[in-house]
Amino acid sequence: MSRDVELTLAAAVAVAGIAAMIWWPMDAPSGLSDEPAVDEALEDSPEEPEPEEAEPETLEADAVEPEALPPADPVDAAGDIFSYMPPGDLIEESGTGQTVQINYAPGLRFPMEAGQAYANSQVYNYGGYLGPAGGQCNAANYAYAWRDNFCETRGYGTPMCPTGVGHQGQDIRPASCQDDVHWAVAVDDGTITSIGTYSVRLMTDDGVRYTYLHLDKDTLLVEPGDTVSRGERIGYVSNEFGDTATTIHLHFEIKMAIDTGAGIHNTPVPPYVALVDSYERLIGGEEAG
DSSP: OOHHHHHHHHHHHHHHHHHHHHHSOTTOOTTOOSSOOOOHHHHHSOOOOOOOOOOOOOOOOOOOOOOOOOOOOOBOTTSOBOOBOOTTOOOTTSBOOOSOOOOSSTTOOOSBSSSOOEEOOSSSSTTSTTSOSSOTTOGGGGSSOBOOOTTBSOSEEOTTSTTSEEOOSEEEEOSSSOTTOSEEEOSSSEEEEEEOSSEEEEEOTTSOEEEEESBOGGGOOOOTTOEEOTTOEEEEBOOOBTBSOOOSOEEEEEEEEEEOSSSEEEEEEOOHHHHHHHHHHHHTTOSOO
16 A cells, blocks of 8 residues: 555544544443433432421410319209208398308218208298298298208397397208108217207217207107217107197207307307208218218
């Protein structure tokens, strides 16, 4: 081959090489098409989720403690709701009640066995000699609300009352207008100190004296000197009142040494608050037996 031909071929090869460098990507692997390469790592990666839009914050209402339900009104043995007038609130024109009321016998056992009774005046209510026309068995006498009558106008010296005289105790009618049917019971442990024509007196070890009036004397279960336990039967509620019968009811008294404002006196004290408390416990099932 002549020198001129060699030079011509060499020049052609050089031109072809330069063209290949221009038209073929230098980083393309052998045997691959000229499609643009894709990064496999990026292709296989899941698309990054777009940030979720934050939901508006929900403001919870301040936690409120449920209000405690008021205690249910106590219900007696007949299913009637017990209610009572305030202590010292007497029947109109029957007297002036004491304004300061204290429970002088906390823990007292109610003086009647059954959980159905009606505290009200036997003088100023139906059947009483100062009450409205009608007999003592009138339904109004055997219905709530209870009413205090400790300071009712009577002729008994009662220094705990504003006028200095009063009733000295509380009248309580039994469940029904029946003589010798309903039991009176001991309000506390103690000793029967005396039994009169129509009275029974119970003295506790700490010197508190409880008086029961108008029990049926012929059917009493106690005698003077007997010791009795709280809740023990004493006798039937009746209408005993010497030669003249009264209405069927229990007159109940509490007598103790107390400062009356004019010194210490052994005197009847208002029993109404203690009776309300003991009655609510009785009909609420808190008394055994």
